[in-house]
Amino acid sequence: MLAIRDLSKTYANGVQALKNVSLDIPNGMFGLLGPNGAGKSTLMRTIATLQDADSGSVTLDELDVLANKDEARRRLGYLPQEFGVYPKVRAEDMLDHFAILKGVVDRKQRKEVVQGLLKQVNLWDARARKLGGFSGGMRQRFGIAQALIGQPSLIIVDEPTAGLDPEERNRFLNLLAEIGEKVVVILSTHIVEDVTDLCPRMAIIASGQVRLAGQPHETIRSL
Ligand code: ADP
Numbered sequence: 395m396l397a398i399r400d401l402s403k404t405y406a407n408g409v410q411a412l413k414n415v416s417l418d419i420p421n422g423m424f425g426l427l428g429p430n431g432a433g434k435s436t437l438m439r440t441i442a443t444l445q446d447a448d449s450g451s452v453t454l455d456e457l458d459v460l461a462n463k464d465e466a467r468r469r470l471g472y473l474p475q476e477f478g479v480y481p482k483v484r485a486e487d488m489l490d491h492f493a494i495l496k497g498v499v500d501r502k503q504r505k506e507v508v509q510g511l512l513k514q515v516n517l518w519d520a521r522a523r524k525l526g527g528f529s530g531g532m533r534q535r536f537g538i539a540q541a542l543i544g545q546p547s548l549i550i551v552d553e554p555t556a557g558l559d560p561e562e563r564n565r566f567l568n569l570l571a572e573i574g575e576k577v578v579v580i581l582s583t584h585i586v587e588d589v590t591d592l593c594p595r596m597a598i599i600a601s602g603q604v605r606l607a608g609q610p611h612e613t614i615r616s617l
C-alpha cells in the first residue's frame with residue numbers, strides 16, 4: 395500500500411508540476427492517466443526517489459519514502475520512460491549484474507533468481523541474446539525483469555506501451571497484471587485503454603492535480 399500526501403513541486407522555471415497531490419494506492423495494478431505535461435513523470439520520479447518534491451510525503455507500507463531513500467530504493471523497482479539498455483550485453487549477464495548491485499551476492503541464489511525472472515517475463519529463450527537485438531516489447535519485458543530484482547513491493551512503470559505493437563502491448567500489460575496480484579504496480583500512461591483494460595483502480599491527473607480517482611469505468615464515465 396502506497397500513500398501519497400500533498401506532494402507539490404515547482405521547477406526552477408516556475409512550472410508547477412505537482413499541486414498538492416494526494417492518492418491512496420492499494421496493492422494491485424493502478425493506472426495513472428493524464429495528458430502529456432500533466433505531471434505524471436514528475437510524480438513517478440518523486441515516488442522512485444530520483445527527484446525531490448518541495449513538500450508532501452510518500453509512505454510505502456509504513457516506510458517514509460522521501461526520508462529513507464536508500465531503504466525505499468531497495469523496496470521499489472522503476473522502469474523509466476526512456477529505458478536504455480547496453481546493446482552488446484547478453485540479457486542473462488545484464489540481469490546477473492543488476493542482481494549483484496541489488497545485493498544478491500550468493501552465486502547459486504543469483505542464478506536461480508535470474509533464471510526465474512527470465513522465465514517470468516517470457517525471455518527464457520532469448521536469455522543468451524544481446525539486448526541490442528531485442529524488439530521494443532522484449533526490451534520492456536526485460537526492463538520489468540530488471541525492476542523485479544530484489545522482490546520490491548512497489549513497481550513503477552512510466553509510459554511503457556508507446557511504440558509497442560498490439561500483441562506486444564497485450565503481452566506486456568498482462569505481465570504487469572500478473573505482477574500486480576502481489577505488489578503495488580503503478581502504470582503511468584496517456585493511453586486510456588491501457589488503464590481501462592487491466593487496472594482495477596485509477597486516477598486522472600491534469601495540470602499537476604488529481605482530478606478523479608476510482609474504478610476506471612466510473613471514473614471515465616464521469617469525465
Ligand atoms: P508528464 O509525464 O505527464 O508528461 P511531466 O512530469 O514530464 O509530465 O511534466 C510536467 C510539467 O513540468 C510540464 O509542464 C513539463 O514541461 C514540466 N517539466 C518537467 N520536467 C521539467 C524540468 N526538469 N524542468 C522544468 N520543467 C519541467
Ligand code: ADP
Pocket residue numbers: 498503506507510511542543544545
Ligand atoms: P520464494 O518464492 O519463497 O521467495 P524463491 O525460490 O522464489 O522463493 O526464491 C529463493 C531465494 O531467492 C529467496 O531467498 C528469495 O528471497 C530470493 N529471491 C527470489 N526472487 C528474487 C528476486 N526477484 N530478487 C532477489 N531475490 C529473490
